[in-house]
Amino acid sequence: MTYANRRGSIHLEDAEILEHVAHPDNQFVLRVAAPATARTAAPGMFAHLQCAPSIRLRRPLSIMRTDASGWVEFLYKPVGHGLTALSQRRVGERISLLGPIGNGFTITPDKPKVLAIGGGVGIPPMIFAAQTLKQAKEFDVTVLIGSEIAFPFALASCRLDSPGIATAAKRSLELLNEWHIPSHLASKAAIQGCHDGYVTDLATNHLHALTGQELGLTRILACGPEPMLAATAKLAQRFDVECQLALEEFMACGVGGCAGCTVEVVMPEGVAMKRVCVDGPVFPAESIYPNA
């Protein structure tokens, strides 16, 4: 199966909050009823949420999971007043949601080995990629996750190995264990069972352990802070592995109208200005970091 996710209709939904769970270090998992978005979302896409009626500018959040019953789930960490206001909304309240937006990851069977790398608030698209691929037998998915604060997920012992991952990374996400997808965690915050370092260290070790043929069959998907994306692009170039990055630029309209999210990208035809919201948020790594 091919997951070549291109922009379709964006739905406006009056989404009821079904669950809203606070996690340590000011992180929140929000589940809302948004059936049209749940039906058409794909990994790498996001939704634009109105945090409170008094806050005009919506905030973009990556879609972390969807369910056939019609819910969509997000993980967020407030940095300013918008998401702080969202964090105060209660179960049963409704929020205006535009989604799904953007071009997600393109995942095709010619690269059946998928290495998903997520850091911080860039973790959600990797969970969604894992959820989407969990039943596709032709894909062999490994998820690597880094965080410098508590992981807002249930952790468990690794039950599935991945080539090259040191035994120091002994913990994984219970959810991904249930999906039979290996996951490994990294943190410099001395979290027990995690690799003591960056998530890209784990990725380096993993890529080192693959044969040349396996590298040719591998595709990296990544989302996270800018230094992590830059290091991932460099790694992809070093091992000559295809790599797609999901960007998290600041946005205003979120639907292509204001050019507030424009980034410079290097395309085969030359340098171009692209809007992260509708031309992205996923771009080829070499178009963002041509000199990685």
Ligand SMILES: Cc1cc2nc3c(=O)[nH]c(=O)nc-3n(C[C@H](O)[C@H](O)[C@H](O)COP(=O)(O)OP(=O)(O)OC[C@H]3O[C@@H](n4cnc5c(N)ncnc54)[C@H](O)[C@@H]3O)c2cc1C
């Ligand atoms: C596609 C996409 C997906 C994302 N997914 C997630 C996710 O899953 N989880 C998550 O937690 N975050 C995610 N983000 C990031 C999140 O949307 C932003 O961090 C958001 O602005 C935070 O809102 P806030 O109200 O907490 O902070 P804001 O009030 O937006 O302010 C955050 C900080 O940025 C500054 N700032 C605000 N706007 C601008 C601007 N235009 N230019 C420069 N500085 C500015 C403010 O001064 C403040 O210091 C995503 C972003 C994008 C684009």
Ligand code: FES
């Ligand atoms: S946020 Fe307006 S064009 Fe992207």
